[in-house]
């Protein structure tokens with residue numbers, strides 16, 4: 001064989017085998033595992049480390065969600081999140097465990113870790129959802145610290161936005177890289193979490209899908225779990241995560257269930273110039289990922305290895 005042919009063959013063999021490795025990593029089943037929306041390696045690694053320390057799936061999704069919440073460079077979650085059009089950083093989050101317990105907070109200001117407040121709502125109150133001032137008072141009573149979450153960068157972006165004050169979501173850069181996470185724990189138990197500062201420059205008082213159990217997150221330990229990101233109004237109108245879990249209950253694979261949930265949106269709402277991405281896992285550790293538009297990435301961790309993938313999508317033309 002000529003040297004050049006040999007090199008070409010070797011290069012394509014290497015490429016093929018690395019594709020096969022990727023493929024077998026992605027398709028391998030079992031637990032524990034962690035999956036999250038967008039490119040969130042650090043969050044997955046924190047979740048994975050929690051599982052390695054014998055933490056539960058619930059502990060893992062909370063630990064994962066806390067990473068972007070505390071990251072000032074993440075402009076759509078927690079500290080550093082872009083404010084609403086009146087300059088307030090308002091936060092939505094929810095969490096759900098394998099027993100069907102759920103907690104959420106909406107329109108919460110000044111608390112760096114809304115996911116942990118949501119967990120406290122779940123564990124320490126008879127309620128599922130606390131909102132606004134009430135959620136803040138509850139958080140303070142639980143020892144959370146009140147702080148200014150509006151960074152200089154976010155303030156600058158808001159001032160810039162005010163020059164035209166247009167509300168124009170742009171696909172994948174709508175600045176809504178909300179994190180949704182799902183985990184299968186060491187016993188195969190399913191939990192999920194979601195946390196966000198919501199759409200940048202939203203109307204004051206707007207609450208999205210992220211704190212809605214069944215919208216942005218749903219788990220059923222008999223079946224699996226699902227989570228969502230994207231223009232929350234459409235996730236809320238179709239209760240996407242609940243729908244996906246029900247579709248899996250009725251026999252669909254996680255992938256087919258995500259596809260069907262996206263189809264419900266695109267068939268019913270003709271305007272498709274926005275992004276929604278869904279993730280789902282079943283009890284075997286199989287996952288699904290699908291979005292309306294190209295560009296929805298997700299992060300998967302199995303066997304201690306974390307990789308980012310691009311989801312398949314509806315709008316091919």
Ligand code: ASP
Nearest residue numbers: 176178198208229230232
């Ligand atoms: N779903 C979130 C919302 O509508 C945004 C996002 O996913 O980034 O508030």
